[in-house]
Amino acid sequence: MVYVDTILTVDNLHINFYTNNRCNEAVRGVSFQLKKGRTLCLVGESGCGKSVTASSIMRLLPPLSRIEEGRIIYHSEQGDIHLHELAANGPEIRSIRGAEIAMIFQDPMTALNPVYTVGFQIREAFLYHTKMAKAAMQQKAIELLRSMRIPAPEQRVNEYIHQYSGGMRQRAMIAMAMSCNPKILIADEPTTALDVTVQAQIFDLMNDLQKKHNAAILLITHDMGVVAELAHDVVVMYMGVAVENGPVEEVLTKPAHPYTSALLKSIPVLGQSRSKKLEPIRGSTPDPYNRPQGCQFRPRCDFATEKCLQEPEACSVGENHTVKCWHWEKVLANA
Amino acid sequence: MDRLKMLEKEGLLKSRQGSRAVGKFLQNKLAVLGLMVFAVILLASVFAPLITKYDPAMIDLRSRLSPPSWQHLFGTDKLGRDVFARVLYGGRISILVGFGGALGAALVGVSLGTYAGYKGGWLDRILLRVSEIFMAFPQIILVLLLVSILGQSLWNLLVIFTITGWGSVYRMTRSQMLSIREEEYVQALKAFGLSDALIAYKHMLPNALGPIMVNLTLSTAMFILEETALSFLGLGVPLHIPTWGNILNAAQDLTILQEAWWIWVPVGIVISAFVLSINFIGDGLRDAVDPTQQG
Amino acid sequence: MLTYTLRKLLMLIPMLLVITFLIYVGLELTPGDAVSYMVGPDALANMSQEKLNELREALGLNDPFIVRYLRWLGRALRGDFGYSLTSGVPIKDIVFSRLPATLELSVAALLFSTLLGSILGMASALKKGSIMDVSLTVAGMIGVSIPQFFFALVSILIFSFKLGWLPSGGRTMPGYTTFLDRLPHLILPALVLGITMTAGVMRYSRSSMLDALSKDYIKTARSKGLPEWRVNLLHGFRVALTPVVVLVGFRLPMLIGGSVVVEQIFQWPGIGKEFVAAVRGQNLPLVMMIALFTVTAVLVASFLVDLITALLDPRIRLE
Ligand SMILES: Nc1ncnc2c1ncn2[C@@H]1O[C@H](COP(=O)(O)OP(=O)(O)O)[C@@H](O)[C@H]1O
């Protein structure tokens, strides 16, 4: 069922890595729908496959990895485009990259090229999506930097990334991503490398942009606080599986998956009373090469039974709220 | 290829533990090939008396410059000496010099690098500068300079290779130690009050052995090449001792070069094959030791 | 940039001082007396001990060691490096008359190996794991495993003696005037020297390119919709280039040493051939001074290379 305002559908995505002569099923069943003007947060602990999922949308997966199964569909104005079927660096996906879907990365210091000026790298984004003269591109780059609240943009545009401060680097990165007014912005932990105060500014900026251009944002984070504040929808991932998927209020208040519920208990969430005791999740994350059979969370789960040796199917908890757990009713009742 | 790997995954969940490095090395076809060539040449040299009945120094003026035959596999040289025997016996010295030089350089470099890398401070700074000075010289220039100061002999050559080679081993060991130093168990050992030398040599050094072995292998290859080049110029091992380089020395004579190819071509190929095999082994070791590389 | 330059210079000078000191110690330790370089063996035999001492005093040979060293260093800085033991010719004249030949050979080999090596290395990196990559890697290993002189001998045998295409040695012939006349003489030695170096450059640029291609900004560049050639050349190659330039910069002076064997085989009248002759003839002053000369060239070149790297890298240039 596709909503009119849905812009991206990811359906049962599976991605394997074939490095070190081994096979790592990094993503094993992720589905979600991204909607115009809304923010979807992908949460989960590090290594659970968030970045891999995000990269696969733009077909930016590293060599020795590939999409095994599932679909990624971009609902463009010209009709649906099956991103998963396009050639990896072919002309079709290139015309979408940067223009329709843009991405910002975790560490702007390494994600921007140190030997070119920031202006050069922003202009590059125009190069293949617009027909502008060089002077116009430069003017546009300056405007973009100004709209990102970078002081003295006329001068900054000709500087290199190492001359910027941490927060400014990420704003320059966002300026670059927003240069062609993309419909979808994928942000992979955009503030992890930044101070808390700068973090808030960056999120403010992203919010403004979303309002102005009605862009959909796929925000990747491992911070439940960020989720509570920014997300409209949430996808919780564990060991490559999207275990729970739904509107933010539902998921945060009525977690139906034991992992989500344990995650919420293990971290302080803004607005929750301080007196509440924090409980760390017991056990440790399994080795991706030595995965448990069936439900990935089974060895650490309080609700685990024999049945959990089989992979759980997606069950509907409420409208738009799904969970992959055999015992979700018990989990809900227990909360 | 990917499909195969997936089947593998579905079929048997292979969890190769234990000697992962050995397994990885054996998977590398070139390294295994190298190991075989290496073993053949090495054993042939060591057991030379069992393989050939000729004495490499025996002069037989009646059969001078005879081309290869069943009598003389690689023919004979200007003095009628059997070239095959000379290649076998020459290998003993050439390999000894190459390996001995690499070992000497490794002993000095590792023992200094381990301690200085762990302790840091002025000792490390001074040694670093000194190694820089040694490394600023083009290798062959420094070697020849030392040859002209110390004079030509087998032992001097070993000393010279040690002097010219320790610098790079020192730097490598040092950088290994610097990263190991940050690990927790080292801090713990320090807290136990173990002596510096004990921590450095007994507990840290074993963890740096992988790269050191790789370096030892590759510098053996380098020193064998250097010995042959020096002896070829007539400045290495004294000419009366047969070594690979000394055999090739004969090819400086243009008539030999043109007319008696059997004197110098086979030995050149043996040197190349031997050095190549060591390089393959070294490369295989490097991949096997390095956890970040994918196989 | 200025502080960077000064800092590098401050590291260069003490090293040169230490090296000149060591070389001087070597010179002093060599058998024979400085007087003997100046007077000639016959005159020396007839000279009385008193006369000899007078001469030593006049030459300052009885001064403390450090004074002698400083005086020697002062002379060396003014270009006076002493005299060759065998021919009595000033060492400076020997070095400078041999230098052009060595430079000609080195530059030719360097150009050849840099162009070929970096292109092959980068192509290899772009097609990592392909048959081309594997065969180039193996070819590179073979290249560094064959002794250079063996390679030279085989090439002389084939191209000079069997095919008769190219001369087997020397740099020039009577009647040759232009560079083009001499070119056939240059080809074989430059090729031999160049091919052994190509393997090194290739290996190095391959890993440098692989390193650059694994960086995050490559992914960023792709995420902007740039075509592959632009990603690989402007973002990959451009960044991978810096370390290759550094390597090549280091190679040039190393070549002055590295060409020793090739010069000897091809009878190329350069510094390397002179050096071998000096070592063979136990002409220690000349050996020492050529070694000092090459090491100074290496250090100065590495200083210049540092500066070039800094210019290529805005992180240092704008510091
Ligand atoms: N370039 C890569 N090479 C090999 N394995 C990778 C690579 N990138 C990610 N993986 C594997 O994919 C899994 C998911 O990683 P990732 O998506 O980066 O996690 P995160 O949720 O922290 O972003 C991990 O098990 C990781 O080992």
Ligand SMILES: [Mg+2]
């Ligand atoms: Mg990530």
